[in-house]
Amino acid sequence: MAVMKFGGTSVGTARAMQQAISIVDRERVNAVPLVVLSACSGITNKLVRIADAAGRGAIDEAMDLAGDVRTFHFALLDELIKSDVLKKEVAVKIEELAGRLEMLIKGVDIVGELTERSRDMFCSFGELFSTTVFAAAMKDQGHNVEWIDVRTVMITDDNFGFARPVNDVCEENVHRIISPLLQQGTVVVTQGYIGATKTGKTTTLGRGGSDFSAALLGAWLNENAIQIWTDVDGVMTCDPRMVPEARSIRVMTFSEAAELAYLGAKVLHPDTIAPAVQKNIPVYVLNSVHPDAKGTIITNDPERLSGMSYDGLVKSIAIKKGQCIINVRSNRMFGRHGFMNELFDVFACYGVSVEMVATSEVSVSLTVDDKSVSDELIQKLQGLGDVDLEHHVATISVVGDNLRMSRGVAGRIFSSLKDVNLRMISQGASEINVGFVVEESEVITAVNNLHREFFSGLQNEGIFETPAGSLQGVTVVKEQ
Numbered sequence: 001m002a003v004m005k006f007g008g009t010s011v012g013t014a015r016a017m018q019q020a021i022s023i024v025d026r027e028r029v030n031a032v033p034l035v036v037l038s039a040c041s042g043i044t045n046k047l048v049r050i051a052d053a054a055g056r057g058a059i060d061e062a063m064d065l066a067g068d069v070r071t072f073h074f075a076l077l078d079e080l081i082k083s084d085v086l087k088k089e090v091a092v093k094i095e096e097l098a099g100r101l102e103m104l105i106k107g108v109d110i111v112g113e114l115t116e117r118s119r120d121m122f123c124s125f126g127e128l129f130s131t132t133v134f135a136a137a138m139k140d141q142g143h144n145v146e147w148i149d150v151r152t153v154m155i156t157d158d159n160f161g162f163a164r165p166v167n168d169v170c171e172e173n174v175h176r177i178i179s180p181l182l183q184q185g186t187v188v189v190t191q192g193y194i195g196a197t198k199t200g201k202t203t204t205l206g207r208g209g210s211d212f213s214a215a216l217l218g219a220w221l222n223e224n225a226i227q228i229w230t231d232v233d234g235v236m237t238c239d240p241r242m243v244p245e246a247r248s249i250r251v252m253t254f255s256e257a258a259e260l261a262y263l264g265a266k267v268l269h270p271d272t273i274a275p276a277v278q279k280n281i282p283v284y285v286l287n288s289v290h291p292d293a294k295g296t297i298i299t300n301d302p303e304r305l306s307g308m309s310y311d312g313l314v315k316s317i318a319i320k321k322g323q324c325i326i327n328v329r330s331n332r333m334f335g336r337h338g339f340m341n342e343l344f345d346v347f348a349c350y351g352v353s354v355e356m357v358a359t360s361e362v363s364v365s366l367t368v369d370d371k372s373v374s375d376e377l378i379q380k381l382q383g384l385g386d387v388d389l390e391h392h393v394a395t396i397s398v399v400g401d402n403l404r405m406s407r408g409v410a411g412r413i414f415s416s417l418k419d420v421n422l423r424m425i426s427q428g429a430s431e432i433n434v435g436f437v438v439e440e441s442e443v444i445t446a447v448n449n450l451h452r453e454f455f456s457g458l459q460n461e462g463i464f465e466t467p468a469g470s471l472q473g474v475t476v477v478k479e480q
């Protein structure tokens with residue numbers, strides 16, 4: 001049995017949805033799948049804009065955008081569903097969702113304030129809409145299918161915007177609500193990304209969180225496989241939007257995939273791997289546009305891995321843009337203990353997550369998400385020393401299990417980057433990544449140089465493959 005998760009682009013148009021339905025249909029021959037969907041591509045971003053507009057009292061703008069969301073899903077419904085009876089039934093559901101979205105806009109406008117809780121409520125509509133249309137389209141085509149509101153299953157804490165599940169409650173819910181349906185042969189379609197608190201308040205797991213939902217549900221169900229269907233041929237040697245020569249990676253270990261995701265490879269939500277590791281379930285990253293392409297298997301199964309042993313050093317390169325370097329200099333650091341404690345306390349106090357760190361005797365350099373830098377944070381840091389900031393930088397990390405014991409990697413990295421202005425360098429404690437920071441304007445040069453250094457000349461057989469329908473030379477613009 002498998003959990004099949006389809007991302008935004010994989011359900012972003014009627015054609016894409018139809019393709020996803022055929023993929024589910026194909027899997028159905030082996031076992032009855034649980035289907036987890038994202039919102040249609042672009043919709044969550046629109047919902048964020050609606051929330052922001054409502055919060056600042058721009059009600060006309062919010063209503064217009066909500067109208068677009070409604071129209072978009074009606075058009076999908078029209079294209080996908082043939083039966084008039086079903087069409088009417090689903091139209092009522094879409095109208096109801098659109099009505100609730102409008103009510104929420106009015107509510108936030110009246111209160112004059114957008115809380116994190118209402119923001120999650122806004123963001124939840126995308127997945128509710130997409131799954132409603134998808135389940136109906138499957139039903140229209142004669143499938144035995146049931147739509148489940150995942151908020152009855154995915155019970156989370158109340159950390160709105162970054163909620164985490166209450167595991168034992170969820171596991172119990174999965175066995176009570178989802179398992180019996182699958183066992184009786186009914187395909188279950190549900191939402192990724194969203195959940196609810198014990199008291200029924202809608203929450204979200206964070207942007208891109210549908211991968212995480214699928215992994216959690218797969219682990220609770222003890223499935224044989226977690227399939228992440230997306231718009232590229234699996235995890236690749238670099239983001240193909242940055243490096244047109246990027247190759248698909250056939251096999252990765254859990255630690256490589258987790259590291260890569262945490263370091264910025266958007267293809268997987270960073271938390272996806274943990275539930276899979278816990279139950280030792282392989283994660284497949286597959287391309288819904290080319291369902292026959294092999295994609296990537298993420299596993300610790302020695303048999304799978306040994307067939308794909310790889311002498312090279314680097315498996316993949318991850319990029320995180322929109323970062324800021326914060327340099328703190330203080331003579332007080334010299335020979336004194338407790339300084340780092342005080343420094344990190346400041347970041348903890350403002351809930352800012354520190355990504356990369358490099359230290360010398362009298363200075364510390366850190367990277368954080370540019371959006372998390374506030375005047376208050378900087379003022380507090382100035383109490384510890386001189387502070388300067390470098391905005392618009394990106395972290396680049398090379399990742400690979402083989403980095404652990406290899407010599408000469410740093411030399412190769414830095415000679416390939418001799419023309420790039422490196423702002424900071426750091427080696428991860430896991431020893432399977434080496435990271436550095438460059439100005440955003442130099443990212444493309446840096447990653448293409450690195451990619452050439454570590455991957456050029458590799459053949460198409462074995463662990464790397466040229467992706468089917470390769471994006472080479474094509475600039476892809478897409479929205480969540």
Ligand code: ADP
Binds near residue numbers: 208
């Ligand atoms: P989905 O909507 O299916 O969840 P995402 O946009 O979240 O898809 O993730 C897929 C995208 O991740 C790809 O289109 C690609 O541009 C980007 N990406 C970044 N790094 C990598 C990588 N190493 N391998 C593959 N894709 C990557």
Ligand code: ASP
Binds near residue numbers: 008045192193
């Ligand atoms: N729809 C959500 C987002 O755009 C979740 C996801 O796509 O995984 O962030």
Ligand code: MG
Binds near residue numbers: 007267
């Ligand atoms: Mg995603």
